[in-house]
Amino acid sequence: MTSSVDVSITYKPGDAVSYHGGLAADWERRYEKRSFQARLAVLEGCLRGRALAGTQWLDAGCGTGTLTRVLASKGCCVTGLDAAPQMIEMAQGQAREHPQREQMRFEVAGQEAAGTIARLPNAAASLDGILCSSVLEYVPDTEQLLQEFSRVLKPGGVLLISVPNSQSFVRRAQVMVHSLGRRVGRQWLPFIEYSRNEYSAKEFDAMLSGKGLRTEKVIAFGSPLPQWLQRQRFGGSLLMFAAVRN
Numbered sequence: 001m002t003s004s005v006d007v008s009i010t011y012k013p014g015d016a017v018s019y020h021g022g023l024a025a026d027w028e029r030r031y032e033k034r035s036f037q038a039r040l041a042v043l044e045g046c047l048r049g050r051a052l053a054g055t056q057w058l059d060a061g062c063g064t065g066t067l068t069r070v071l072a073s074k075g076c077c078v079t080g081l082d083a084a085p086q087m088i089e090m091a092q093g094q095a096r097e098h099p100q101r102e103q104m105r106f107e108v109a110g111q112e113a114a115g116t117i118a119r120l121p122n123a124a125a126s127l128d129g130i131l132c133s134s135v136l137e138y139v140p141d142t143e144q145l146l147q148e149f150s151r152v153l154k155p156g157g158v159l160l161i162s163v164p165n166s167q168s169f170v171r172r173a174q175v176m177v178h179s180l181g182r183r184v185g186r187q188w189l190p191f192i193e194y195s196r197n198e199y200s201a202k203e204f205d206a207m208l209s210g211k212g213l214r215t216e217k218v219i220a221f222g223s224p225l226p227q228w229l230q231r232q233r234f235g236g237s238l239l240m241f242a243a244v245r246n
Helices: 015-021 024-030 034-047 066-073 085-095 142-152 169-183 201-210
Strands: 056-060 077-082 104-108 127-132 153-164 213-221 238-245
Touching (some): 034 066, 034 153, 034 213, 034 238, 066 085, 066 127, 077 085, 085 104, 127 142, 142 201, 142 213, 201 213
Parallel strands (some): 056 077, 056 127, 077 104
């Protein structure tokens, strides 16, 4: 079941892509912020203890490749895919001098996918892992995307995917602040305008299960709150799921 954020607007294909493309030049600096540092910490926690050397990964919605580079530094061979050409251009530039540059390649998502990553060129059961960080909230067809991830993962392959937490009071506050800004003619938290999908942990676990993906771990994170409070299901504005292909 998908819950929609009510911000009283009409969504059009490509809006979120254009919005994020306009942020590409400043995207790397966002990882200096506490909220984005939390993404790195959660990814590290989900990767810890996994045999990664030589594995084939997809970073779906890679942005400027910050997390792609983390995967490559752990021995993964990674394709970074993003619908915004500006993000891919920045990612390629960042990777050029990276010690593991030969383990990374970056591509713009095909136009046939209407600006999404919901149709992948990968063969069935060809990937050991997929990372999809803060992307699902922006796509028009989440069920199709999850089905595609399931299709291309090998049995036992891992999906690391983060989604907005519908039970988080931080998320609710973000939506209210954005709505208030619209009423007074201000663009407060503009990403909320494109962030249409949010889930409880139970809802999203059921979605994954329906696609042949078994949840191993769920981590709440992603707010300016102290970490112990972020980790509570009502605290963190995001949920990271680590799931395995059955």
